[in-house]
Amino acid sequence: MAAVTEPPQQAGWFEERLGLASLRAFLAHKTVPVHAQTLWYYFGGITLFLFVIQVLTGTLLLLYYRPSPAEAYESVQFIMTRVQFGWLIRSIHSWSANLMILTAFVHMFSVVFLRAFRRPRELTWLSGVVLLGLALAFGFSGYLLPWNTISYFATKVGTDMAAAVPLVGRNLARFLRGGSDVGGATLTRFFGFHVAVLPGITTILLLTHLALVQKHGMSSPPRVLEEHRRTGGAIPQMPFFPNFFLRELMAWYGALGVLGAMAAIFPWELGVKADPFAPAPAGIRPEWYFLAPFYTLKLIPSHVWIFEGELIGLLGFALLALWWVALPFWAVNSQGVERTRWVTGAGVALVGYLATFSALGYWR
Amino acid sequence: MDEPRRNLVRWLLGGGLSASLISFLYPAFKFMNPPDVPEASVNEVSAGKVQDLKPNTGKIVKFGSLPVLLVRTTETEWRAFSAVCTHLNCTVQYKESSHQMWCACHNGLYNLNGQVVSGPPPHPLEAYSVHIRGDEVVISRRA
Structure with missing residues (x-):
């Protein structure tokens, strides 16, 4: 005798299998603090949105x-000239x-200046810096893929x-290049890094980063917390869904608008095909985000x-990166008091260095 | 009584697991390390005809897998250097206006003896020998 099963019901079928009620309940309770700096909360979401665009367009280019x-x-060249919408x-x-x-x-x-890296969000900061x-x-691996002179x-x-890099440098360079110099093996490797290795690591780390943001909630700046503590009121909250989510969606539309306009008005150039036996052309410079170290x-x-200058430069960059990654750990002293001025000073100094040296690298 | 046995089992399981992990990772790491591909050793190449290069000009010549910069300084004088900048591996070019060799990547300058004049390169460029055989320019490694 065949077992009798309940006929599927419209809402119940998915509910039984996916347990969407708990997700709805979770979304109903999640809130976002509302204050003068709320605007900065949107940039993480916009970065995520652009990453999704990267995955989608990258898949198409493949x-x-x-x-x-x-x-x-x-x-x-074929993609840009023959494939429909390839240039776009x-x-x-x-x-x-x-x-x-x-x-x-x-x-x-914004995380630095709003002090969002504070305890217990140290791991969120670390995962974020590694994601950057x-x-x-x-950017570096994808830059080589068109195989043009500059890349x-x-x-x-x-x-x-x-x-x-002392001791392991030669082997490290050899590993990256797939041989003693930049050539076909490097291109194959960089392609592998760009479409498989890096996306794999990034996906894991991105999920960790989002899970940590989820676990700890949105951080409120200390100044805002202090103001509300003095007045005795709680910081106003906005429901994540649908209020914040719809605003974030509008921010994504804005980003998409900027992206579409830039792509259509200033199509990305392909340049001249790489020739390993041609000299480096005059005026050569890297992408804007590498201009500061370049200069x-x-x-x-x-x-x-x-010491050779090259080694000193590399050591300087490594120490700077290490110091920056460790920010949440030196931002408080041994008594647990926040070194507010140090953090703001470090943030302003780093922004100043990156902006000035990038501008000098571009113009000089 | 049970504790030593538990420890032994832990060691055996942990050791086995670690050994398996190493046995998986070792070939993977070895695989990522590119093999040495020996190239035919080049000691001499022809850089074309004498009349192809005017005085106070230079050109890059393929020397095996390496670029070499050949410079005709005057009617009768020729020089050749490795075109690989000793700073960060870019390819240098001859600057006719200043009679120097220049790396466009980080603005390194070398004189016509290959010595660093200014900029970040830490070492001089390796020099090659140039001979004229009939009307042919020949570049060779220095002994």
Whole structure:
């Protein structure tokens, strides 16, 4: 005798299998603090949105791109000139990459100036900084893929910097290049990093970052907390769904508008095909987010005391990165008092260094 | 009585797990390390005809897998250097206006002896020998 089962009901069928009621209940309880700085909360979401755009357009580009020195440049040229909307997809991919790094920087500095890295959010900060590093790695690896002159020399310089690392530098550079110099093996490797290794690591870390944001909720700036403590009132809250979510959606539309306009008005150029036996062209410079270290390297003399300037530069960047990553740990003293001025000073100094040296790297 | 046995089992399980992990990771790491691909050793290349390069000009010549910068300084004088900048591996070019070799990446300048004049390069450029055989320019490694 066959077992009798209940006929599926419209709402009940999914409810029984997915347990959506708990998700609805969760969304109904989640709130976002409302204060004068709420605007900055949107930048993390915009960065996530641009990352999704990257995944989608990158997947489309994969349908035509060929990762070999003989075909890479021509395949991108084919995408841009023969494939319908190819120029738009490639342009959106490039512009979105740049805008994503920009919004990630804005998000990071807003976290610094609003003190959102405070206990217990140290791991959220760490995962966020590593995600920014991964975004830069995406930029560096993706830059080589069209195999044009500028990307070729940028990769030569970038991988040669890795060679300056004491003890393991030569092996590290060799690992990155897939050989002794930048060539076909490097292109294949960078393609692998760009479409498989980095997305895999980023997805895991991104989910961790979002889970941590979820666990700890949105941070309110200390100044806002203090004001409300003095007046005795609680910080007003906005329901995450639908209020904040719909506002975030509008921010995404805004980002999409900017992205579409940039891609259509300023299509990303392809440049000249890389020739390993041509000199580096005059006026060569990296993408804007690498301009500050690029200009710094230009300024460091060939030798500083007994050390090569290149090594000193690399050591300086490494120490700066380490100091920045450790921000939540030195932002409080041993008595647990926040070093507010130090953090603001460090943030302003870093923004100042990046802005000034990027401008100098661009204009000089 | 049970504790030593538990510890032994823990060690065996932990050790086995670690050994399996190493046995998976070791080939993966070895795989990522690019193999040495020996290239035919090049000691001499032809850089074309004498009349192809005017005085006070330079050109990049393929020397095996490396770029070499050949410079004709005067009617009769020729020089050749590795075109790989000793700073960060970019390819240098000859600057006719200043009679120097220049790396556009970080503004490194070398004189016509390959010595660093200014900028961040830490070492001089490696020099090559140039010979004229009939009307052919030949670049060779220095002994």
